[in-house]
Amino acid sequence: MSDPLPAAQPVVATSRRFLDQRLRMQMLRLVDAVEAQRSLLKASAVLCVTQPALTKSIQELESILQVRLFDRHSRGMIPTEAGLRFARAARRILADIRHLDEELDELANPSFGSITLGALPVAASGVLPGALTRLKLSNPNIKIRLHQGSTEQLLPLLAANEIEIVVGRLYQPVMPDDFTRETLWHEPLSICARSDHPLFSLPLVTIDDLKRYELILPSLGQRMGQEISDLVSKLRLRSERATHSSSHGFIREILHATELIAITPRLMMAGDLARGTLGIVPVHIGSPERPAGLITVTGRELTPTCQTFVGQLHGYVAEIVERSIGPMNSSG
Template sequence: MLPSPDSLSTRLKLKQLRLLVAIDDFGSLHRAADELALTQPGATKALREIESTFGNELFVRTSQGMVPNELGRCVIRYAKLIQTDVTHLVEEMEGVLTGIGGRLAVGAIMGAVSGVLVDAVTRLRRKQPSLRTEITEDTSVRLLALVESGRLELALCRLSVARQPENFVYIPLRDEPLTIIAGPTHPLASTPSLALADLADCGWIVYPRVMPLRSLLEREFKEAGLPFPAHPIETASMTATMLLLQTDPNLVTLMPRDMSDFLIEHGLAIRLDIDVRSRTEPYGIVTRRGTSLSAAARLLIDELTNSAKGGADGYR
């Protein structure tokens, strides 16, 4: 029989949840006990109490150590979320009590980093210079997982890849125009009115298959009646892409315009004169539904929406 929410809130203790996370981290009750400064009998008793509360065992005892079962993985995921929320509570309390500071963890897809996030964070830090800001750049899929787990308070990404979009609140922010760029010494750098066929002999840097921009580029080649490049370099790393363009003058890549504008402005790339007909899905601000956002997060959303859409009153 499953415990009721009231039963869990009455019987569970934060230190018990820390024990579950530690066992998962170390694979050992003994090492988890050492980490939390518990005696071995005390840790054993605490684990029995936790499993009694849930009415089920949470770990499988193996020769390699303790491994969470399916229910254990579920409970540990929420235990980590609760720990994160407690940490955020303390940090937000600090910001409330002092009137400054606090912590903000935000993520963004590559195009949104240079497109809107950096400028918004810069403006926010002028107003809140003691704010501790953590920025994560990743794919939409991974950013959504981080938002859902509480690791990020908000992310700038696409919601269409979410398995359970109902778990999130989404504010559309802006489109993401695309360009094809190359290194500054590319042979086609000054050639006007290029077609995709003109790049058939070029080496390509492409996004991994799980990313929407990879599917978009594949569609461009298909609609042009061309085979997709046979031996591309696959990476989602902006740093790797930038360095590859500098070292191999034959390479080209598809990139969000905001990011390519930065590279072109600093002489690190050139834009090839070719139209990209396909359009990407707009990205937006994603937060976890049912979460009370910190003051810093609300201020950042204001900065983002005031510059792009004009307001985020739905979060107040």
């Protein structure tokens, strides 16, 4: 069922808008929902309002703003440039209100904080489980929300204050931006295999020894995929029968159950390396260091709960480096 298509009325700016006096929180929520769903039917379900009521609210808001926010098409609601800008602003304001609510809760009861994190795939499966376990053990009442995605997906959320901090691989921006990047560790590409793999019984492992085994390779992002592909070509490993997977769990199971070997960022398997069920094959493959750590908004103060998390992350990284899962340098 398609959205009804009320005739779009031209909106002409004629006077001051007085947005600070006339906008209501529900108006921010409805634009957020319509822009995200691109459908009046779906947005009305999300907001628990009727379609006629939603249409009327949009028309009222467009009258206040003196611009059209959406173009009505048979394929749905298409935001105008003004609609996109309003939606971005609405999400920032709603995020700020949520954070204010959480900060007031923290003032009332400091042990009941919350944190919203962004994580790149390798960090989400590697260092974060251990760091968050430490956080929950020391602060069991803290609420944690985690958004996993690529750098391109997470940075807009960080800028809009929908997440407080991003954890993962640090890429230098093409152009200067408003983010601060702090390197906490390095995650070179390494050869990973189960701890009782035949390679670990050799007195000295060579590249030719690696060529005897089939590969399983992570495909968790275009940039990392290209780095792994380049390394496989450089080492002239057997890639024609390689298994590719975007599932961390699947790669773990295959490594534990077979003699396949993987080329992965070293800390992608941090938990299994710490438990001793997987190991890093001691062979030089010439991987670059690949810095990783934290991304924050320059000049934005972290909440007390987020500062506590950062402290726990520092502690966990130091712990795994001490266990010789690191240091993360290019020799591995």
